[in-house]
Amino acid sequence: MKQKNSLPAVFLTPAMMILAVLAFVPTVYAIYISLQNRELSRPVGDFVGIANYIDLFSDRRFINAIGVSLTWEAVTVGMTLIVAVGLGILLFECAAPRMRNILALLFLMPVILPRVSAAFVWKFAFHPLYGIATYPYKAITGQPLDLLSNPATALATVALVDVWQWGLFFSVIVLKLLETLPPQPFEAARLDHARTWEIYTHIAIPMLKAPLISLAFVKMIESLRAFDLIYVMTRGGPGITTETLDMYAFSQGFIESGRISYASSMAVLMMIATSIAFTFIWKRVQ
Amino acid sequence: MRKARKLVSSIAFACLLSSTASTVALAAECSDTIKVLAQPRDGLTLLEDYKAEFEKLSGGASFEIDYLNENDRRAKTKADASTIGKYNVYYIDEANVALFASAGWVAPLLDYYPADYDYADFDPGRQKVATYDGKVWFAPITGGGDLMVYRKDLLEAAGITPPNTLDEYIAAVKKLNQPDQGIYGTALRGQRGSGANVWRWMPFFKGFGGNWFDGKTPVFDGEQAIKATETYLELFKYSAPGSQTGGWDEAVGAFTSGQVAMLIESTPLVGMAIDPKSSKVAGKVGYLPPPAPLTGGGYGHGLAIGAKANKDEASKACAGLFIAWATSKENENRRLEANQFSELNRTSIMTSKKFAELYGPDLGQALADTGKVTAVNFWQNPQWPDLGDRWGIILEELITGTRTDIKDGLDELDGFAKELVARSQ
Numbered sequence: 001m002k003q004k005n006s007l008p009a010v011f012l013t014p015a016m017m018i019l020a021v022l023a024f025v026p027t028v029y030a031i032y033i034s035l036q037n038r039e040l041s042r043p044v045g046d047f048v049g050i051a052n053y054i055d056l057f058s059d060r061r062f063i064n065a066i067g068v069s070l071t072w073e074a075v076t077v078g079m080t081l082i083v084a085v086g087l088g089i090l091l092f093e094c095a096a097p098r099m100r101n102i103l104a105l106l107f108l109m110p111v112i113l114p115r116v117s118a119a120f121v122w123k124f125a126f127h128p129l130y131g132i133a134t135y136p137y138k139a140i141t142g143q144p145l146d147l148l149s150n151p152a153t154a155l156a157t158v159a160l161v162d163v164w165q166w167g168l169f170f171s172v173i174v175l176k177l178l179e180t181l182p183p184q185p186f187e188a189a190r191l192d193h194a195r196t197w198e199i200y201t202h203i204a205i206p207m208l209k210a211p212l213i214s215l216a217f218v219k220m221i222e223s224l225r226a227f228d229l230i231y232v233m234t235r236g237g238p239g240i241t242t243e244t245l246d247m248y249a250f251s252q253g254f255i256e257s258g259r260i261s262y263a264s265s266m267a268v269l270m271m272i273a274t275s276i277a278f279t280f281i282w283k284r285v286q
Numbered sequence: 287m288r289k290a291r292k293l294v295s296s297i298a299f300a301c302l303l304s305s306t307a308s309t310v311a312l313a314a315e316c317s318d319t320i321k322v323l324a325q326p327r328d329g330l331t332l333l334e335d336y337k338a339e340f341e342k343l344s345g346g347a348s349f350e351i352d353y354l355n356e357n358d359r360r361a362k363t364k365a366d367a368s369t370i371g372k373y374n375v376y377y378i379d380e381a382n383v384a385l386f387a388s389a390g391w392v393a394p395l396l397d398y399y400p401a402d403y404d405y406a407d408f409d410p411g412r413q414k415v416a417t418y419d420g421k422v423w424f425a426p427i428t429g430g431g432d433l434m435v436y437r438k439d440l441l442e443a444a445g446i447t448p449p450n451t452l453d454e455y456i457a458a459v460k461k462l463n464q465p466d467q468g469i470y471g472t473a474l475r476g477q478r479g480s481g482a483n484v485w486r487w488m489p490f491f492k493g494f495g496g497n498w499f500d501g502k503t504p505v506f507d508g509e510q511a512i513k514a515t516e517t518y519l520e521l522f523k524y525s526a527p528g529s530q531t532g533g534w535d536e537a538v539g540a541f542t543s544g545q546v547a548m549l550i551e552s553t554p555l556v557g558m559a560i561d562p563k564s565s566k567v568a569g570k571v572g573y574l575p576p577p578a579p580l581t582g583g584g585y586g587h588g589l590a591i592g593a594k595a596n597k598d599e600a601s602k603a604c605a606g607l608f609i610a611w612a613t614s615k616e617n618e619n620r621r622l623e624a625n626q627f628s629e630l631n632r633t634s635i636m637t638s639k640k641f642a643e644l645y646g647p648d649l650g651q652a653l654a655d656t657g658k659v660t661a662v663n664f665w666q667n668p669q670w671p672d673l674g675d676r677w678g679i680i681l682e683e684l685i686t687g688t689r690t691d692i693k694d695g696l697d698e699l700d701g702f703a704k705e706l707v708a709r710s711q
Contacts, residue, residue, distance in 0.1 A: 037709075040364055040365070040368035040369075040389075041368065041385060041388070041389040041668065042389075043368065061679075127528055128527035128528045129526065129527055129528055129540065129543070129545060130543075142466060143465075144465075144527035144528075146527045146528060146530065148531060149476070149527075149528065149530040149531040149532075149686060150686075151686055151687065151688045234531065235357070235477065235478065235531075236478075237477070237478055237531045237682050237686065238476075238530065238531050238682060238683070238685075238686030238688060239679065239682050239683030239686050239688035239689065240679060240683065240688070241686075241688055254361045254362075254364060254365045255357065255360070255361045255675065256671065256672055256675040256676065257672045257675075258364060258368070258672075
């Protein structure tokens with residue numbers, strides 16, 4: 001009996017130790033150097049307490065990055081779910097099973113594409129002079145369309161690529177979820193003369209609430225790591241209009257200043273903020 | 287006479303013996319793979335065809351080159367050199383040589399550069415930008431200054447003579463700008479970065495008499511910087527679409543695809559613009575030094591010996607041998623044969639008969655003329671990338687309209703510069 005009880009610990013301990021090393025060592029080290037004034041060119045630094053954290057709140061680029069990151073999260077998560085649910089329902093309602101499978105395969109393609117490749121493909125597609133996506137506008141109006149250089153459209157344009165990758169992928173998941181639902185509630189609703197939109201609003205989507213929330217969480221975490229997409233497409237520009245927190249931290253750490261302590265303080269704040277936010281949302285949902 | 291011959295043959299034999307001995311000594315230690323972090327250059331790609339030659343020369347060592355575009359290469363070399371030091375050879379440039387040298391991330395090149403390879407043969411301007419604190423840190427693989435490159439056919443059709451002054455240049459750009467016909471007056475660099483938009487802005491700033499620092503006091507926040515920025519923003523009204531957040535690639539791409547009438551860019555543009563393989567406008571291109579009072583942006587990129595990955599003297603010597611071979615006269619001759627104009631750095635090559643045959647006397651004259659106005663426009667300090675990149679962001683904001691007050695932007699940079707100086711003390 002005693003042997004049986006210790007078995008989970010035997011299996012869990014190595015994995016937990018690896019996790020602890022991978023997760024805690026960098027975290028603790030990041031906190032440690034965030035309290036110093038280390039730079040890449042000056043690896044030995046002095047302790048400066050919370051000076052880096054205080055400086056962050058008078059840094060206009062940091063304040064801007066918070067706003068950009070929040071906007072990015074809201075837009076990409078929201079749009080991805082809207083596209084996923086809309087397309088999933090459309091496929092479920094309008095496509096025959098064979099066509100659904102073909103379309104599902106096509107919809108999986110964008111997410112299989114590496115992010116950096118997708119970013120380059122779309123960056124060229126949006127080029128105002130040679131881009132295929134901007135060509136129709138240029139052909140009709142005679143004017144070039146420079147979406148990535150325009151502060152009003154740059155973030156939305158990059159978000160479009162993100163939604164193209166994840167919205168189509170999630171629509172396949174939503175389709176498969178709809179296919180697993182029992183048909184009886186739908187039949188009953190149809191007998192009661194419910195319209196199609198009413199069936200989905202009042203029956204199907206409430207039945208899929210739990211998996212949709214899970215999808216939203218997955219996308220929220222994924223959207224936090226959109227660095228590669230933004231870096232390739234805009235590098236945070238025009239100006240700082242698409243500079244997210246991770247971009248700015250990387251910029252401070254490795255591109256511009258080599259201020260690794262300052263960059264670490266941003267990383268630590270991001271970690272704390274996301275942990276609190278996710279815990280809060282998770283509890284609310286539960 | 288016989289005695290003299292005997293003496294000469296003895297000396298020659300002794301030299302041969304010593305060089306063989308040194309090759310053998312090198313062969314014993316130079317057998318690992320030399321890892322190089324660089325940015326894409328035709329000259330480096332060409333080198334990869336001659337790996338066997340280097341293997342034979344070094345006594346068994348090979349090399350691997352990882353390529354990243356300019357901004358990423360700068361970030362990655364900085365991160366690698368300051369942390370794990372995985373690369374034996376770094377591609378560095380005029381803008382970060384001071385940082386790499388002062389931080390001890392690279393070793394003094396000439397201590398490990400075999401004398402036979404004749405470092406003194408490199409173009410003096412490139413030697414100058416490779417030198418910091420009295421020591422040479424890299425062997426050039428590209429470099430030069432600026433040239434004004436223009437479409438002869440468009441200028442002739444508009445009845446414009448190639449401009450010699452900035453006022454004439456601006457007037458010509460305005461006149462030649464015809465977006466409805468797919469022709470834009472110019473192409474500038476708007477993308478943030480000390481080596482991007484700031485690089486193209488600096489000739490205006492220095493040309494108007496601006497200076498970065500007086501000792502440790504920032505002095506750039508004045509009339510010259512305002513005038514330079516106003517002029518740069520004015521010209522941006524006639525710059526090709528995509529250049530507002532674009533860099534060298536976008537500006538050059540717009541010109542070589544036939545959509546730009548004239549621009550001022552780094553000298554390698556000429557090689558691309560006159561090569562029918564990379565240019566739709568080859569045969570229609572003219573070039574002159576930048577219009578007065580603009581200064582040319584003197585620059586040089588090259589290969590340096592990584593200090594961390596090369597822990598002992600033998601490894602440093604290996605890296606030095608690789609750099610010497612990669613930048614040797616033989617390899618530059620191969621680049622010349624391959625029509626890689628932008629990869630030529632040695633005086634002996636650029637004054638050769640073959641060079642004159644390939645590119646004609648005009649280009650040689652234009653390069654000589656632009657050499658007279660080429661200057662070091664940036665602040666030669668380890669903290670330049672930090673300051674330059676910050677101005678790059680502010681400048682990009684001004685170009686794209688997310689900021690409109692030039693003075694406010696310069697004041698912000700002034701505050702940042704003071705903070706930077708304080709932090710370094």
